[in-house]
Amino acid sequence: MQRMAVRAVDSPVNMISKFSARLALAGWIAAVTCIGAAPALAQSEPFATQSTASAEEAPRFKRIPAPSLNFYGTSGLIDMPSAEMQPDGQWNTTVSWFAGQSRYNMTFQALPWLSATFRYNGIQTNGTPIDGFNTYYDRGFDVRARLWKEGRWRPAVTVGLQDFAGTGIYASEYIVATKGFDTPALTARGGPGRLKVTAGLGWGRLATHGAIGNIGGVRPGFVAGSSGGELSIDQWFRGDFAPFAGLEWQVDDRWGLKAEYSSDAYVTETGGPDVFERESSLNFGVEYEWTPRTRLGLYYLYGSEIGLSAQFQLNPKYSPTPMMVPAPIPVSPRSNWAPDPSDWSQDWARSEATVLKIRDQLAEALRQDGLILESLDINGTSAEIRFRNTRYRSYMLAVGRAARAASRTLPASVETFRLVPVRTGMGLSSTVLRRSDLEALEFAPDSTAAILAVTGFTDARPLSDQALQSGDLYPAFATSISPYSAPAYFDPDRPFRLDVGLDFAASYAPAPGWIFAGAIRQRLVGNVKDGRASNSALPHVRTDQVEYAQFGTTLENLYLARSWKPGENLYARATVGYFESMYGGLSSELLWKPVSSRLALGVEGNYVIQRDFDQRLGFRDYKTFTGHASAYYQLNNGFHAQVDVGRYLAGDYGATFSIDRVFANGWSVGGFFTKTDVSAEDFGEGSFDKGFRFRIPLDWMLGRPSRNAFGTTIRPVQRDGGQRVVVPGRLYGKIRDAHRASLEQQGATFWE
Amino acid sequence: MRLHLARLTALSVMILVGGCSRGPEKAPLEVEVAQAVGQKVAALRNRSEEVRPPPTRAQLDTVKSPYIEVTLERHDLLAYLRQEAVRRDGDPGQIVVWRTDDNVTLALRNGVLIATRGLGDDLLSASALVGNGASGPQRGGARSYHIRGLDNESRSLNLACDLQDLGAETIEIVALSYATRHLQQRCEGGEGAEAGVVVNDYWVDSVSGRLWQSRQWAGPTIGYLRIRQLTL
Numbered sequence: 009m010q011r012m013a014v015r016a017v018d019s020p021v022n023m024i025s026k027f028s029a030r031l032a033l034a035g036w037i038a039a040v041t042c043i044g045a046a047p048a049l050a051q052s053e054p055f056a057t058q059s060t061a062s063a064e065e066a067p068r069f070k071r072i073p074a075p076s077l078n079f080y081g082t083s084g085l086i087d088m089p090s091a092e093m094q095p096d097g098q099w100n101t102t103v104s105w106f107a108g109q110s111r112y113n114m115t116f117q118a119l120p121w122l123s124a125t126f127r128y129n130g131i132q133t134n135g136t137p138i139d140g141f142n143t144y145y146d147r148g149f150d151v152r153a154r155l156w157k158e159g160r161w162r163p164a165v166t167v168g169l170q171d172f173a174g175t176g177i178y179a180s181e182y183i184v185a186t187k188g189f190d191t192p193a194l195t196a197r198g199g200p201g202r203l204k205v206t207a208g209l210g211w212g213r214l215a216t217h218g219a220i221g222n223i224g225g226v227r228p229g230f231v232a233g234s235s236g237g238e239l240s241i242d243q244w245f246r247g248d249f250a251p252f253a254g255l256e257w258q259v260d261d262r263w264g265l266k267a268e269y270s271s272d273a274y275v276t277e278t279g280g281p282d283v284f285e286r287e288s289s290l291n292f293g294v295e296y297e298w299t300p301r302t303r304l305g306l307y308y309l310y311g312s313e314i315g316l317s318a319q320f321q322l323n324p325k326y327s328p329t330p331m332m333v334p335a336p337i338p339v340s341p342r343s344n345w346a347p348d349p350s351d352w353s354q355d356w357a358r359s360e361a362t363v364l365k366i367r368d369q370l371a372e373a374l375r376q377d378g379l380i381l382e383s384l385d386i387n388g389t390s391a392e393i394r395f396r397n398t399r400y401r402s403y404m405l406a407v408g409r410a411a412r413a414a415s416r417t418l419p420a421s422v423e424t425f426r427l428v429p430v431r432t433g434m435g436l437s438s439t440v441l442r443r444s445d446l447e448a449l450e451f452a453p454d455s456t457a458a459i460l461a462v463t464g465f466t467d468a469r470p471l472s473d474q475a476l477q478s479g480d481l482y483p484a485f486a487t488s489i490s491p492y493s494a495p496a497y498f499d500p501d502r503p504f505r506l507d508v509g510l511d512f513a514a515s516y517a518p519a520p521g522w523i524f525a526g527a528i529r530q531r532l533v534g535n536v537k538d539g540r541a542s543n544s545a546l547p548h549v550r551t552d553q554v555e556y557a558q559f560g561t562t563l564e565n566l567y568l569a570r571s572w573k574p575g576e577n578l579y580a581r582a583t584v585g586y587f588e589s590m591y592g593g594l595s596s597e598l599l600w601k602p603v604s605s606r607l608a609l610g611v612e613g614n615y616v617i618q619r620d621f622d623q624r625l626g627f628r629d630y631k632t633f634t635g636h637a638s639a640y641y642q643l644n645n646g647f648h649a650q651v652d653v654g655r656y657l658a659g660d661y662g663a664t665f666s667i668d669r670v671f672a673n674g675w676s677v678g679g680f681f682t683k684t685d686v687s688a689e690d691f692g693e694g695s696f697d698k699g700f701r702f703r704i705p706l707d708w709m710l711g712r713p714s715r716n717a718f719g720t721t722i723r724p725v726q727r728d729g730g731q732r733v734v735v736p737g738r739l740y741g742k743i744r745d746a747h748r749a750s751l752e753q754q755g756a757t758f759w760e
Numbered sequence: 761m762r763l764h765l766a767r768l769t770a771l772s773v774m775i776l777v778g779g780c781s782r783g784p785e786k787a788p789l790e791v792e793v794a795q796a797v798g799q800k801v802a803a804l805r806n807r808s809e810e811v812r813p814p815p816t817r818a819q820l821d822t823v824k825s826p827y828i829e830v831t832l833e834r835h836d837l838l839a840y841l842r843q844e845a846v847r848r849d850g851d852p853g854q855i856v857v858w859r860t861d862d863n864v865t866l867a868l869r870n871g872v873l874i875a876t877r878g879l880g881d882d883l884l885s886a887s888a889l890v891g892n893g894a895s896g897p898q899r900g901g902a903r904s905y906h907i908r909g910l911d912n913e914s915r916s917l918n919l920a921c922d923l924q925d926l927g928a929e930t931i932e933i934v935a936l937s938y939a940t941r942h943l944q945q946r947c948e949g950g951e952g953a954e955a956g957v958v959v960n961d962y963w964v965d966s967v968s969g970r971l972w973q974s975r976q977w978a979g980p981t982i983g984y985l986r987i988r989q990l991t992l
Contacts, residue, residue, distance in 0.1 A: 061959035063983035067950030330880030334863035453887035486783020672912035716789040756914035
């Protein structure tokens with residue numbers, strides 16, 4: 009613990025935040041022209057008799073140190089795992105290489121005791137090809153669970169399944185224990201070190217060298233080119249088992265030394281393919297922590313090979329720069345400006361001109377905070393404010409800003425605020441506040457808990473006839489030109505292909521809830537078109553990507569959509585047109601989601617026609633009905649589960665199961681799989697559709713408000729079974745973050 | 761080959777321009793990234809190293825409104841803040857909100873820092889241990905801080921504070937001397953690895969009870985602030 013504490017002071021992370029603080033504060037210094045703005049350094053001498061207490065002695069929210077990673081991207085030694093877990097939520101990317109074998113790993117610490125890894129690896133052969141490939145590429149998933157934590161005397165113990173659902177070249181299981189000991193500091197500056205001792209038993213690949221026993225007889229070996237995807241449950245912890253062990257000594261807060269005894273004989277690699285010579289079971293390495301997010305390693309493996317690794321460790325809880333939102337204008341309590349009883353009269357409500365003026369003042373106040381007033385429904389004592397939020401990820405922050413804007417523009421007699429964020433014409437939820445509470449609690453000792461305790465969250469009511477719409481909002485026209493990139497993964501000939509170009513998009517909103525939108529895509533460079541042709545036995549509903557990529561100027565989408573609230577807790581959408589590059593047609597959706605409910609239910613039906621490869625206005629012959637009934641459930645700790653049951657694009661019936669962990673700051677990481685009535689043989693490689701997805705918010709990276717995010721969905725194999733059409737504007741994702749659970753999770757941003 | 765070159769040119773233009781957007785919809789991700797990069801570059805270019813002299817009392821005398829000077833100790837940065845709002849609520853003490861022109865605010869309750877905004881990892885709220893009379897803390901006791909941190913959380917810190925009067929001190933603020941009493945508030949608390957000590961200093965006018973200067977802690981990321989009253 010102490011080790012990290014010393015580091016945090018001058019870490020590059022702090023340097024970054026320092027840097028951006030300087031940018032933000034540059035304006036600070038030049039601010040007061042009437043005083044003739046002074047420079048930063050001229051006057052900042054400490055007060056003569058001030059205390060010597062420093063910020064380093066004050067309480068601090070310390071960062072939990074992240075254990076180093078092995079060649080498979082999980083906590084561990086060099087080629088062997090350890091029992092350590094990463095800090096909760098950690099998102100690690102690792103690249104490791106030795107003897108022509110490269111592994112690209114992504115690991116997510118989903119729970120404090122559970123992690124999952126996706127791996128893409130390439131093995132360069134010098135002798136006989138593997139499965140016909142001179143460089144054999146493969147993908148795999150690992151999962152690790154900690155049985156118990158490290159105690160004072162007791163080691164941490166973890167069980168792991170490696171490459172448990174792929175074609176299995178790295179398939180193995182292990183149980184491993186790790187215990188750490190503090191070591192004294194070598195130098196005065198470096199801080200104390202830590203020695204970690206690891207020992208374990210491996211099965212499968214991890215029992216190919218030095219086996220000491222056997223459970224359940226012979227275990228089937230690796231067969232290259234099998235379709236994979238099925239869980240190899242009958243193999244787990246079967247066959248020979250062998251011990252492995254190792255030491256990691258973190259000399260100080262930068263350097264680490266590693267040594268291990270490997271129980272992996274590299275049977276396939278050292279045989280016919282002649283990837284390398286395994287001359288020893290001992291591996292050695294040295295690692296350097298360049299920044300708290302980057303570690304580099306150099307190794308000597310198996311008595312013959314040099315190895316390298318680079319480890320990148322992100323944690324959603326520690327953003328590169330803290331979020332800086334321009335400070336709000338404080339609430340102006342009515343006691344300050346409405347002292348007389350006459351100031352509280354409701355006569356103003358009878359004058360239409362006055363009410364219109366109030367609406368415009370409110371719209372201007374909201375605009376200062378980047379919010380757009382949709383409508384104001386006001387009477388003598390209460391006001392319903394509908395607004396659009398295109399700036400803040402947190403709807404609670406937007407609601408807090410809207411409440412303050414209302415408190416400084418509406419007449420004194422208005423006591424109840426109903427704040428309704430609106431998206432594509434639908435009121436998402438209604439936050440009900442008393443203006444007196446807003447005035448009383450802004451500077452309360454625990455203002456966040458205090459305001460949440462007196463705030464109500466309900467369904468947004470239908471828009472009343474008396475509501476004053478914002479004058480100049482509709483019809484609305486928006487355009488954008490932006491670069492795009494479209495990747496294609498995991499072709500054995502070239503694992504990563506990319507198209508980049510420009511999107512020209514425009515939208516026209518004639519009235520609330522209606523949108524007519526389209527985008528034209530111009531590719532500038534790319535090589536997706538050189539990919540593999542489809543070999544699918546099913547209708548080619550997704551595998552003709554290469555055919556579609558032959559065309560550089562395309563109509564990406566063009567559709568008319570309407571969304572509305574047909575009743576209490578109900579949301580609806582209807583869309584007609586060209587939805588995405590491959591499909592067009594008719595789509596409609598209905599969602600039931602009470603504001604305070606963890607459960608949501610939805611149905612969606614689509615009649616779709618496959619588009620021509622040139623992606624202009626024409627269609628191919630393939631038409632189908634695809635639709636699903638969906639259940640969404642918010643579990644604790646930010647976990648969101650979803651089940652969709654229905655008919656997929658290839659006419660197959662089945663269900664998709666997905667789970668995502670969504671952080672309050674907008675990070676999300678999740679995985680999904682789909683089982684349908686398509687057989688594993690018909691499906692092809694991978695046996696069934698599965699993948700993972702992640703989203704990294706732009707505001708998290710930049711430290712300023714935004715609703716955009718980087719993200720992608722990665723499937724180990726793209727096939728035709730279990731595929732769905734992509735329709736713009738699906739409902740659940742649009743409304744969920746303005747509902748109660750999300751608003752309360754974001755509670756701290758109300759006063760921000 | 762020429763076609764290829766033309767495409768590469770188009771690509772680099774695209775990366776440089778980054779795109780654009782108009783209208784009431786959210787800007788696309790790529791457009792926003794390009795804007796952010798552009799602003800960072802502009803900010804780097806415009807960083808002036810110009811050192812201007814500190815204000816003199818003669819200059820300050822021409823200023824007719826209240827200003828405070830605040831130094832962020834951790835970054836050795838200094839700013840002048842104007843008074844934005846003055847009010848009371850149900851708790852003792854008068855609240856004053858001070859603002860910079862680039863939208864950072866500090867809220868002080870009888871001179872005791874209770875909130876910051878716009879600095880990042882802000883002090884969301886805090887109790888103050890003040891009375892209705894003289895400025896500065898009036899007694900020892902429990903003090904709670906609520907600080908933004910980690911995953912959009914409000915982290916609470918409960919500290920036990922004692923208050924010490926270090927006696928009379930004469931301080932000088934831009935050529936004016938004030939007879940003050942130096943109050944020192946020492947707070948300890950936090951659990952486990954978060955434990956620590958906070959020491960806040962206050963210099964309160966011996967006669968009027970006005971707070972002339974202070975050094976106060978605003979949370980783990982922001983650190984200590986030095987605050988002086990320049991004009992009234």
